[in-house]
Amino acid sequence: MGRHRGTAQAEVLDVQAAYAAHGPELYRFALRQLGDGGAAQDVVQEVFLRAWRAERSYDPQLASLRTWLFAIARNVVVDEARRFAVRPWQRDLTDGTDLPPAGEAGPDERLVDAWVVEEALRRIGPEHRTAIVQTHLRGRPHAEVAAELGIPVGTLRSRVFYGLKALRLAMEEMGVEP
Incomplete structure (x- = not known):
């Protein structure tokens, strides 16, 4: 006791x-x-x-x-x-x-x-983080970012899609309601 x-x-x-x-x-x-x-x-x-x-x-x-x-x-x-x-x-x-x-x-x-977003971004993979930061946070066009990264636009869109899903999950794990 x-x-x-x-x-x-x-x-x-x-x-x-x-x-x-x-x-x-x-x-x-x-x-x-x-x-x-x-x-x-x-x-x-x-x-x-x-x-x-x-x-x-x-x-x-x-x-x-x-x-x-x-x-x-x-x-x-x-x-x-x-x-x-x-x-x-x-x-x-x-x-x-x-x-x-x-x-x-x-x-x-x-x-x-x-x-909270910065902390959640640290929890996701670097490819997804780059895609989200460049397109959503910096507002750059998908074609421009894809060309800079040397990947097809469709691949970038996929990274953004799955990155946002991973970001939501990371925020939920942190106890944040996205």
């Missing part, structure tokens, strides 16, 4: 250390997104609750703890914004009136999205 208690205590200390390291930054992110201190506190609490519950799914080889927590926070903020959208009367109950319009991403959310 003493051994189990030590293990449980170590897990709590890890969560406490994660909270000490990332809690204030997560709170600021949620506050900027939602404009409500109470809702931001709820988001941070939910982030660490979900992280604690999904602790076994966290793999430091795949993403940093910070990226993983922000991916969870992004999902929780989206859930909270949806809750406000479904129950608009709750906006009147908050301490702020500058809540972002439903579905509109603020600069902080776009930054977190960029971190």
